[in-house]
Amino acid sequence: MFKETGLNVKVFKIKRKKVTIMNSTHFFVREIGKKTYLIDDKGNATAYLVIGRTKALLIDTGTGANDLLSCVKTFTKLPLMVVNTHGHSDHVWGNYQFEEAYISMADKDLYYEAYSVDERRNFIDMFKYMIPQELTSEEIENWIHINPCEVLSINHGDRLDIGERVLEVIELPGHTKGSIVLLDEKEKILFSGDSIIGRLWMHLSESTSLEVYLNSMKRLRHYCNKFEKIYCGHTKYNEEGFEVKFINEIITDVSKIIDGELTGTYLKDKSGECLVCNFDYWSIWYKN
Numbered sequence: 001m002f003k004e005t006g007l008n009v010k011v012f013k014i015k016r017k018k019v020t021i022m023n024s025t026h027f028f029v030r031e032i033g034k035k036t037y038l039i040d041d042k043g044n045a046t047a048y049l050v051i052g053r054t055k056a057l058l059i060d061t062g063t064g065a066n067d068l069l070s071c072v073k074t075f076t077k078l079p080l081m082v083v084n085t086h087g088h089s090d091h092v093w094g095n096y097q098f099e100e101a102y103i104s105m106a107d108k109d110l111y112y113e114a115y116s117v118d119e120r121r122n123f124i125d126m127f128k129y130m131i132p133q134e135l136t137s138e139e140i141e142n143w144i145h146i147n148p149c150e151v152l153s154i155n156h157g158d159r160l161d162i163g164e165r166v167l168e169v170i171e172l173p174g175h176t177k178g179s180i181v182l183l184d185e186k187e188k189i190l191f192s193g194d195s196i197i198g199r200l201w202m203h204l205s206e207s208t209s210l211e212v213y214l215n216s217m218k219r220l221r222h223y224c225n226k227f228e229k230i231y232c233g234h235t236k237y238n239e240e241g242f243e244v245k246f247i248n249e250i251i252t253d254v255s256k257i258i259d260g261e262l263t264g265t266y267l268k269d270k271s272g273e274c275l276v277c278n279f280d281y282w283s284i285w286y287k288n
Contacts, residue, residue: 026066026132028237029075032229033187037075040237041066044130045090048191048231050184051076052162058082059182059191060233061094061101063123065131065143069097081162083154083169085193086179087111087206089123091233095149102154104171107178110206115148126270154180167191172220174213176206181220188228189241196242196250197232202286203274210286214254221247246281253279257286 028040035051045062049072056078061068072080082101084092087110095101103111113119121144124131131140156171160182168183172195182191194201195216202213229241256262257277264275264286274285 027068027071029071030237032231032241033184033189036184036187036189038231038235038237039068039071040235041068043236046231046233046235047094049075050162050165050167051078052165054163055079055081057160057162057167058098060085060091060193061097063090063130064093064096064146065135067097068094081160083160083180083182084111084151085181085191085195085233086176087114088176088194089114089119091193092148093120095151096146098149100150100152103151104155104178104180105153106173107176107206108151110176110178111151112148115146117144120144156180170220170223172216173208174216175201176204177208183223183226185226188226190223190227190230191232192230193233195232196230196246197234198282200282200284201271202284203272207287210254210258214251214258217247217251217254221251249279249281253277253282254284257284 026042028042030038032038037049039047039049041062045060047062047068048059050057050059056076058072058080061082061084080098082095082098084095084101084103087103087107092111092114124140124144154169156169158169160167160169165186168185170181170183172179172181175194179193179195181193181195184191201207202210224244224247228244230244230246231241235241262277264277267274267276267285275288276283276285
């Protein structure tokens with residue numbers, strides 16, 4: 001359905017160091033660690049490819065409007081394991097390009113809801129700018145009706161061995177009830193999905209309470225000596241990951257909201273009604 005052109009190489013300077021950006025038709029790809037690639041779907045969502053000795057691991061699959069599978073095959077021919085950090089559409093819609101994927105069963109219903117025809121048609125109506133202009137109306141209609149791949153269960157404490165490299169699954173309910181993060185201790189990276197992000201949505205019907213999220217973050221703090229950078233589900237190709245200290249900032253800020261020291265300002269947009277607290281480096285949208 002979709003075609004991927006060859007990769008062109010561009011070099012950008014970020015914070016006084018050179019990084020190589022491989023610009024395909026719809027993706028910007030950057031190596032953020034040894035055999036670890038950030039795949040930016042032109043600002044719409046971000047996937048990550050982690051390559052071991054015997055397998056490769058793809059973390060999230062984006063909106064699925066572009067040929068992610070071909071992009072991944074540019075970097076590895078190894079057997080591929082796909083893991084979704086949570087069930088939201090912009091992280092699972094590319095799953096149809098793969099045979100199966102792993103997700104927390106707490107987000108299984110959310111995953112299948114994301115593939116409903118109504119959900120996908122609403123997305124087309126609301127976010128036309130995210131759809132490749134070269135797609136025909138017939139191709140878009142086919143995409144709307146496409147079926148998801150099978151999803152298998154993944155759980156807290158699971159260790160994903162891809163050969164000389166192991167990623168650990170850590171449950172982090174908050175943004176959604178089934179949100180997980182993945183710890184790559186060898187490369188000192190935490191892949192956080194939308195659980196640790198510059199604008200955290202906690203006001204959705206599938207979100208937990210702030211208290212549950214705070215407890216999740218306090219548990220995560222025990223892992224902080226095992227990673228140095230946090231890469232989220234929307235880190236762009238020309239951005240660096242968050243520092244580990246961001247976790248303590250989140251814990252402090254959310255605690256102040258729960259304790260009544262801070263109250264957000266009211267906001268209503270297409271995602272719903274909420275209160276918003278803005279901090280120096282991040283914001284949180286939450287229900288009262």
